[in-house]
Amino acid sequence: MPTFASLSRRAALAGLAALAAPALIGARGARAAVSGRPFVQPPLTGGSIEQGRRVFDLLVANGLHEFHDETATETIGINAPFLGPILSAHAGEKLRMNVGNTLAEPMTLHWHGLHVPAAADGGPHQSIAPGETWSPEFDLMQKAGTFWFHGHQHRKAGPHVWAGMAGVIRVEDDEETAVALPRTHGEDDFTLVLQDRRFDAAGQMPYALNMHDRMAGMQGDVMLVNGQIGPLLETDAPLVRLRVLNGSNGSFYGLHFSDNRTFHQIASDGGLLAAPVAMQGSVLSPGERGEFLVDLSGGEAAQLRAEVFGAEVMMMGTAGTRDVMEFRPRAARRAAALPDTLVELPPPPEATGEERDFSLAMTGMGMMGDFTINNRRFDHDRVDFSVPLGATETWTWTNTTPMLHPMHIHDVQFRILSRNGQPPAAHEAGHKDTVLIRPEESVALRLSFADYSDPVLPYMYHCHILEHEDAGMMGQFTVA
Numbered sequence: 001m002p003t004f005a006s007l008s009r010r011a012a013l014a015g016l017a018a019l020a021a022p023a024l025i026g027a028r029g030a031r032a033a034v035s036g037r038p039f040v041q042p043p044l045t046g047g048s049i050e051q052g053r054r055v056f057d058l059l060v061a062n063g064l065h066e067f068h069d070e071t072a073t074e075t076i077g078i079n080a081p082f083l084g085p086i087l088s089a090h091a092g093e094k095l096r097m098n099v100g101n102t103l104a105e106p107m108t109l110h111w112h113g114l115h116v117p118a119a120a121d122g123g124p125h126q127s128i129a130p131g132e133t134w135s136p137e138f139d140l141m142q143k144a145g146t147f148w149f150h151g152h153q154h155r156k157a158g159p160h161v162w163a164g165m166a167g168v169i170r171v172e173d174d175e176e177t178a179v180a181l182p183r184t185h186g187e188d189d190f191t192l193v194l195q196d197r198r199f200d201a202a203g204q205m206p207y208a209l210n211m212h213d214r215m216a217g218m219q220g221d222v223m224l225v226n227g228q229i230g231p232l233l234e235t236d237a238p239l240v241r242l243r244v245l246n247g248s249n250g251s252f253y254g255l256h257f258s259d260n261r262t263f264h265q266i267a268s269d270g271g272l273l274a275a276p277v278a279m280q281g282s283v284l285s286p287g288e289r290g291e292f293l294v295d296l297s298g299g300e301a302a303q304l305r306a307e308v309f310g311a312e313v314m315m316m317g318t319a320g321t322r323d324v325m326e327f328r329p330r331a332a333r334r335a336a337a338l339p340d341t342l343v344e345l346p347p348p349p350e351a352t353g354e355e356r357d358f359s360l361a362m363t364g365m366g367m368m369g370d371f372t373i374n375n376r377r378f379d380h381d382r383v384d385f386s387v388p389l390g391a392t393e394t395w396t397w398t399n400t401t402p403m404l405h406p407m408h409i410h411d412v413q414f415r416i417l418s419r420n421g422q423p424p425a426a427h428e429a430g431h432k433d434t435v436l437i438r439p440e441e442s443v444a445l446r447l448s449f450a451d452y453s454d455p456v457l458p459y460m461y462h463c464h465i466l467e468h469e470d471a472g473m474m475g476q477f478t479v480a
Contacts, residue, residue: 111169378473
C-alpha cells in the first residue's frame with residue numbers, strides 16, 4: 001500500500017480528499033498501545049421523566065481516573081471521573097439538561113450537533129459559574145444519530161476537553177428503527193470515544209501548550225477508547241455497529257483494520273446515509289462522528305488501528321499508526337445481510353437567501369501567526385452577521401493556510417454541495433455539522449435556518465481543533 005510520503009504535495013492533497021482509504025502519510029514513528037483490558041463503554045442513561053420532559057442531571061466535577069495500572073490521574077468528568085454518560089433520547093421529546101458546575105472556574109456544555117435555541121446552545125454565552133446549575137430546555141428536533149456534548153468555555157475548551165469534559169448523545173427515531181441494523185447497546189452496538197493524551201512521568205496529563213500545540217492542536221502519544229488504553233472486546237455478535245466519535249483536541253484519525261478488511265459506513269454526523277458505503281478506511285476529524293458496520297462472522301479477530309496526524313500533516317507527516325482496540329468474536333456465526341438502502345436522503349434544499357464566503361487564513365510568519373476567519377479573530381461582543389429566520393443559505397469556505405481545519409457550525413445540520421467544484425463522496429453526502437477543509441480547498445455548504453430566532457444571543461462557527469478555537473478562530477451569528 002503506497003504511503004503519502006512518496007507523493008507530491010498536490011497528490012497528497014488528492015489522497016486526503018478521497019477519505020475512503022487509511023491516511024498513510026509518511027509516519028514519524030509508530031507507538032503500540034498497551035492492550036488487554038476488557039472494553040467498557042460510558043453508562044447509557046435515559047435520565048428521568050418529569051412533567052412530560054426527559055430530564056438529565058449532569059454534574060461536572062474533578063476526578064481521578066486510572067489510565068495506567070495503579071496510577072490515579074487527575075481529570076474532569078461528568079457523573080464519572082473521566083468523560084460523561086451516553087444520553088439516550090427519542091426524536092421529538094422535550095428535554096431538560098441540569099448541568100451543575102462543581103469546579104472552581106466557569107464552564108459550559110455545548111450540545112454538539114443538536115438543533116436548539118441559541119439560549120440553550122451551551123456556547124461561550126451560556127457560561128456556568130462555580131457552584132451554579134444551568135437548566136436549558138428544548139425540543140429534540142433531530143433525526144436519529146450520534147451526537148455529543150463537551151466543554152465550550154471561551155479560551156478553556158481545550159483544557160476542559162483534554163481533562164475529560166465530554167459525553168455522547170444517542171438519538172433514536174422511528175425511521176431508523178424501521179431499518180434492519182444492529183442497535184442493542186452493549187451486545188451488537190458499541191460507542192467509541194476516540195482521543196489521545198500525553199502523560200508525564202507521574203502519570204498525569206497536564207495541559208501545557210508549546211508552540212507546536214498552539215499551531216497544530218494538542219495531541220498525545222497514547223491512544224484512548226472511552227478512557228481506556230488498547231481495550232479488548234469479546235463478542236458473540238457476527239455484525240457489530242460502531243458509533244465512533246473523534247473527541248480529540250487536535251488529532252485526525254485514519255481508521256482501518258490491520259487486515260485491511262472492508263467495512264461499511266452507515267451514518268455521518270447528523271444521521272443515516274442513503275445506503276451503506278463500503279470502505280477500507282475512514283478519516284474522522286476532531287468533532288466528527290461516523291457509524292460503521294463491521295462483519296465478524298468469519299470468527300477472526302479484528303484489530304482496529306488509526307493513522308494519527310495533526311493539522312500540519314502536509315508539512316510534518318503523521319504521528320504513526322496506533323492500535324485502537326481489538327474485536328475478538330467468540331465463534332464464527334452467520335451475519336444478516338446488510339440493507340441495500342437506509343433512508344431516503346433528498347437533495348439539498350434550494351437556496352433562498354445569502355451566499356456567504358469564509359476565508360481561513362493565517363497572519364504573521366511561520367509558527368508565530370494567528371488563525372483568522374475573514375481576517376478576524378473572535379470577539380465575544382461582536383456578532384459577525386445575522387441570518388433571517390427561514391432562509392436557506394450557501395456558505396463557501398476557502399482554506400488559504402497550509403493546515404487542515406475541521407469547521408463546525410452550531411444550530412443546524414448542513415449538506416455539502418461541493419469540494420473544489422466536485423460533488424461530495426457518498427459518505428459525505430448526508431447531514432453534517434463538522435466538515436474538514438483542506439489546504440487550497442474550497443467547500444460549499446447548504447444550510448437552512450428554521451424554528452429558532454434570537455436577535456441578541458448568537459450561535460458559533462469555528463475550527464474544531466480546540467486550540468485554534470480558543471485562540472480565536474471562531475465567529476458568531478444570530479438568527480432573527
